[in-house]
Amino acid sequence: xxxxxxxxxxxxxxxxxxxxxxxxxxxxxxxxxxxxxxxxxxxxxxxxxxxxxxxxxxxxxxxxxxxxxxxxxxxxxxxxxxxxxxxxxxxxxxxxxxxxxxxxxxxxxxxxxxxxxxxxxxxxxxxxxxxxxxxxxxxxxxxxxxxxxxxxxxxxxxxxxxxxxxxxxxxxxxxxxxxxxxxxxxxxxxxxxxxxxxxxxxxxxxxxxxxxxxxxxxxxxxxxxxxxxxxxxxxxxxxxxxxxxxxxxxxxxxxxxxxxxxxxxxxxxxxxxxxxxxxxxxxxxxxxxxxxxxxxxxxxxxxxxxxxxxxxxxxxxxxxxxxxxxxxxxxxxxxxxxxxxxxxxxxxxxxxxxxxxxxxxxxxxxxxxxxxxxxxxxxxxxxxxxxxxxxxxxxxxxxxxxxxxxxxxxxxxxxxxxxxxxxxxxxxxxxxxxxxxxxxxxxxxxxxxxxxxxxxxxxxxxxxxxxxxxxxxxxxxxxxxxxxxxxxxxxxxxxxxxxxxxxxxxxxxxxxxxxxxxxxxxxxxxxxxxxxxxxxxxxxxxxxxxxxxxxxxxxxxxxx
RNA sequence: UGAGGAGUGGGCUAAUUGGUAAGCCACCUGACUCUGGAUCAGGCGAUUGCAGGUUCGAGUCCUGCCUCCUCAGCCA
Numbered sequence: 001x002x003x004x005x006x007x008x009x010x011x012x013x014x015x016x017x018x019x020x021x022x023x024x025x026x027x028x029x030x031x032x033x034x035x036x037x038x039x040x041x042x043x044x045x046x047x048x049x050x051x052x053x054x055x056x057x058x059x060x061x062x063x064x065x066x067x068x069x070x071x072x073x074x075x076x077x078x079x080x081x082x083x084x085x086x087x088x089x090x091x092x093x094x095x096x097x098x099x100x101x102x103x104x105x106x107x108x109x110x111x112x113x114x115x116x117x118x119x120x121x122x123x124x125x126x127x128x129x130x131x132x133x134x135x136x137x138x139x140x141x142x143x144x145x146x147x148x149x150x151x152x153x154x155x156x157x158x159x160x161x162x163x164x165x166x167x168x169x170x171x172x173x174x175x176x177x178x179x180x181x182x183x184x185x186x187x188x189x190x191x192x193x194x195x196x197x198x199x200x201x202x203x204x205x206x207x208x209x210x211x212x213x214x215x216x217x218x219x220x221x222x223x224x225x226x227x228x229x230x231x232x233x234x235x236x237x238x239x240x241x242x243x244x245x246x247x248x249x250x251x252x253x254x255x256x257x258x259x260x261x262x263x264x265x266x267x268x269x270x271x272x273x274x275x276x277x278x279x280x281x282x283x284x285x286x287x288x289x290x291x292x293x294x295x296x297x298x299x300x301x302x303x304x305x306x307x308x309x310x311x312x313x314x315x316x317x318x319x320x321x322x323x324x325x326x327x328x329x330x331x332x333x334x335x336x337x338x339x340x341x342x343x344x345x346x347x348x349x350x351x352x353x354x355x356x357x358x359x360x361x362x363x364x365x366x367x368x369x370x371x372x373x374x375x376x377x378x379x380x381x382x383x384x385x386x387x388x389x390x391x392x393x394x395x396x397x398x399x400x401x402x403x404x405x406x407x408x409x410x411x412x413x414x415x416x417x418x419x420x421x422x423x424x425x426x427x428x429x430x431x432x433x434x435x436x437x438x439x440x441x442x443x444x445x446x447x448x449x450x451x452x453x454x455x456x457x458x459x460x461x462x463x464x465x466x467x468x469x470x471x472x473x474x475x476x477x478x479x480x481x482x483x484x485x486x487x488x489x490x491x492x493x494x495x496x497x498x499x500x501x502x503x504x505x506x507x508x509x510x511x512x513x514x515x516x517x518x519x520x521x522x523x524x525x526x527x528x529x530x531x532x533x534x535x536x537x538x539x540x541x542x543x544x545x546x547x548x549x550x551x552x553x554x555x556x557x558x559x560x
Numbered sequence: 561u562g563a564g565g566a567g568u569g570g571g572c573u574a575a576u577u578g579g580u581a582a583g584c585c586a587c588c589u590g591a592c593u594c595u596g597g598a599u600c601a602g603g604c605g606a607u608u609g610c611a612g613g614u615u616c617g618a619g620u621c622c623u624g625c626c627u628c629c630u631c632a633g634c635c636a
Contacts, residue, residue, distance in 0.1 A: 008574050008583080035636050070635060127634055136632060138562045172634055182563035184632050193634035212636045236564055236631050258565085260629095265571080271636095313584060315573040317566090320629055324571045327585050337598060372598070403596070412594060446594050457594045525595045553596045 010316035012050070012257055016058060016227055019255075025226045028060035031098075032086070033216065035067045036078035036200070039286045039293045040085045042307065042328075043262040043269040049311035050259070051229055052091040063223055064093040068101045069215050071199035079200070081286075085294040089304050098223060100215050101201045107210045107218060108162065110248050111173060111192060115154045119247050120191065121147060122157040123174045130172075133179070134187055140180035141187045147176065161194055164207045168194050175214070177243060185240045189213055217241040221250035228254045231261040232318065262314065263322045266476040267292045268483050268492060282496055283477075287534075289544045290477045290500050300474065301520035301530030301546035306335040325476065332547050336520055336528045341369045341376060343515075344414065344459040345508045345523040345543075347471055349388035351463065352435045354419060357385040362462075365445070367415040381509050383416050386463040388507050390525075393458045394435060396424055401556055403455035405435070412457045414524065418443040459524045466507035469541035471529065473502040506543065513541055520546055 009017070019025045030051040034044065055062035064086060068074050086093070114120035123146045125133065135141030149157075154173075161171055173192035181187055191214035196207045217240075220228045228241075235258045245253045262269060268277075269292055277283050277291070287295035297307065310331035314323050344367075363383045370376035389405070398406040405411050410420040423436035442449050446457075477500050483492040506523075515521055520530040527548035535542045 010573085033636095037636080067636065073635075130634075131632075134632060136562085140562085141632090169634065184563080186563095187632085190634050195634080209634095211634075216636085232565070233630055234636095238564090260566090313572080315584090317573070319566045321572060324585065327572070330585060333597090342595080368594090371593095371595080401596090414594060454594090456596070459595075522595085522597085525597070549595075549597050551596075556596080 011318070012227070012229060012259060012316060013054065013057075015255075015257060016054060019226070020058065027226070028055060028058045029063070029224055029226045030055050030060065030229060031063040031065050031220065031223065031225050033065045033067045033219075034082050035070070035073070036075060036082060037070070037073040038078060038271045038275065039295055040082055041269055041274065041291075041293045042264065042297065042310075043292075045089060045294060045307050046262045046311050046314070047229070047231075048086055048089055048091060049308055050316065052093075053312075054227070054229075060226075061096055062091070062093060063096040063098055063225070065098040065219060065223070066100065067212065067216065067219075068099055068199070068201065069209050069212060071195060071197040071209065074200055076200050081295065085298075088298060089294065089307060098219070099201055100210075100219050101199060103215070103219055103222060104202060104206055104210070106222065107215060108208075110218060110250075111210070111214075112155065112158065113249075114175065114191075114247060115151060115158060115173075117247065118151060118176065120154070120173055120175050121149050122154040122161070122171050123147070123188075123190075124157075124171050127169060130190070134184065135179070137184070143179050144174070144188070147188070158192075161192070161208050162206070164196070166194055168196055170194060173208075175240075175244070177240075183236055183239055185213065185237050186243070189240060213237055213240050214244060217244050217254075217256075218248070218250060220254040220256075221245055221252050224252055225254040228256045230256060230258055232258050232320070233261075234258055258318065259316050260318055260320055263320070264292060264328065265322055265325050265481040266478050266483070267325065268478070273492060276493070277477075280493070282493060289472070289474050289532075299533050300544055301528060302332050303335050303339070303520065306332045309335065322482070329547050332528070333550070336522065336546070338372050339370075340520055340522045340528055342367075342371070342522045342524050343509055343512045344381065344461055345469075345471075345506050345512060345526065345529075346388040346390050346459070346461050346466075347473075347504055347506050347523075347526060348391045349461075349507050350391040350394060350432065350435060352387045352389050352419075352437055352460075354385050354387065354437050354439045355422070356438050359385055361385070362464075363444075365415050379511050381415060381511070382462045382465040383413075384462045384464055387413070387460045388463055388466060389435070389458055389460050394421070394432070396432065399557075402553075404458060405456075410440075410454050412443070412446055412454045413460045414457050415446055416444075416460065417441070417446070418448060418454060459526075461507045461509050463507075465510050467510055467513045467541065469506045469508050469512070469543055470535075471504050471506035471543050471545065472532070473504065473545045475500050475502075508541070513538075522549075525549065 032051045052062045123144050133142050172190045174188045177186045179187045191211050192208050195209050238256050241256050287299045289300035310328050364380040365383050366378050367381045368378050393404045395406050407421050417439040419437040419439045421437050425434035427433050478495045479497045480495045483495045486494050517531050520528050528546040529543040532542040532544050
């Protein structure tokens with residue numbers, strides 16, 4: 001928390017500090033208010049980090065509140081997954097777990113009060129009629145013929161709505177504000193509708209449900225929230241938020257402050273589009289490692305700390321922006337580099353025979369687990385006469401600046417020996433099927449006593465000891481920075497990356513078969529990988545690639 | 561033609577609130593290295609949307625304009 005003083009203050013923290021200094025508030029209370037109708041994604045993580053972060057920094061608390069006012073869309077499956085995700089991200093709401101549905105009775109009483117005050121009325125227009133009366137963006141709306149209905153009649157109707165006397169859609173309760181307002185949200189917004197549906201928490205106790213605008217501000221006030229942080233699209237709703245709290249005698253009047261939601265390049269972050277990807281089977285589910293959901297990132301092997309650091313770095317402002325995924329990838333590598341244990345694995349093997357190495361000999365060589373962290377210790381890796389090397393690490397005709405293995409060239413096998421390529425074996429089709437090499441017994445462990453150097457160090461695996469596994473090589477889900485950038489008539493699925501997943505058989509050093517689930521490791525020189533939480537079996541280990549290592553050779557090669 | 565909001569290097573964000581544009585990501589060089597990783601050093605790159613004005617001095621103040629985003633659910 002000491003690094004927060006170095007970080008420049010965003011506009012929200014600036015406001016909060018001013019409120020604390022002026023004595024407007026003596027503490028801060030925030031809330032993260034998801035609707036339990038879907039999975040959390042990295043855009044939500046921005047909000048979670050903000051709300052819990054701010055509360056933590058100023059010695060306050062952050063509530064977790066489910067905005068569950070629409071029983072037709074919500075489900076306990078989502079309230080469970082949301083709690084799991086927030087906890088996994090590293091945040092704790094203590095005993096401050098709330099549900100908007102906890103306030104249904106109170107919300108009803110407040111609504112009755114609004115009617116009594118002549119500030120709300122039961123409207124009996126149909127949904128279509130209400131829309132027609134609402135006007136347009138440029139033309140004012142017209143008053144509903146029921147707008148001047150008596151307080152008594154509205155009270156009676158509202159009570160009977162609650163009692164279940166009417167069918168869905170027969171009546172609604174509307175706030176009486178201003179049908180001519182330039183802000184459409186103020187044109188007598190609906191605050192209650194009839195919905196004879198089973199609610200995941202209140203069951204069948206209610207058949208009328210309050211709308212978001214009416215519920216959210218009152219919930220905030222009841223919980224004594226000081227700063228209600230939400231995204232830009234609610235800016236237009238703030239006058240309504242304030243109107244409701246001004247009209248009612250609520251415990252307090254929180255301040256709503258809006259910030260720009262996160263947009264990430266090469267991905268989509270809207271519940272609707274994410275749902276499309278799942279429903280249309282473009283991915284295997286909400287936790288598909290290619291999904292920007294918290295569940296997907298977790299399964300991909302991204303550590304929660306990386307997500308938190310990412311959210312801290314992208315800043316906070318009011319302008320719409322598109323954050324480069326490279327920023328996320330950087331945060332992931334940065335975190336993993338420090339903590340991920342190293343192992344060797346070959347993804348695209350080429351067989352190598354060390355001709356001068358005894359046929360029946362096996363040596364156990366020491367290998368460092370993490371050069372960044374001496375306390376991680378070391379392990380032992382078996383070495384023998386026949387090895388697998390990465391096919392990419394050999395070129396029969398090496399281009400300039402290619403330092404890896406080629407005929408006549410000497411390289412180091414990591415933690416093992418120097419070897420020199422002496423021959424290439426090809427099949428009838430002319431494809432290389434095997435490399436013949438000689439090793440220098442004097443270089444055991446990786447150093448030459450005569451001090452000679454090699455230009456590169458390669459990873460390897462002993463063929464006889466290798467464990468076969470499935471490796472899922474993930475890449476960006478979309479080929480375009482903005483997936484919505486499509487020609488007329490197209491849609492974002494047109495930009496799906498056909499190569500977002502490549503499945504290969506990998507050959508692992510034996511120790512990798514025992515990696516604990518939930519830990520992300522580094523396959524040296526290749527990238528970070530983690531055991532798949534769903535499909536891993538002892539017979540067939542499955543590793544997901546979290547992110548590749550930075551690859552400067554690939555860049556050199558690309559430039560030609 | 562309504563209401564609300566936003567424009568700072570390629571991307572994201574900052575500027576003690578009128579004092580001469582900073583950081584991160586990306587990119588490029590070099591050093592170092594038993595990961596072409598990491599690390600370190602350096603570099604490229606902004607007349608702060610445009611045009612005026614006030615001022616000794618403007619990203620910050622004033623005027624006009626331009627561009628972009630959000631809103632017409634009985635969704636949140």
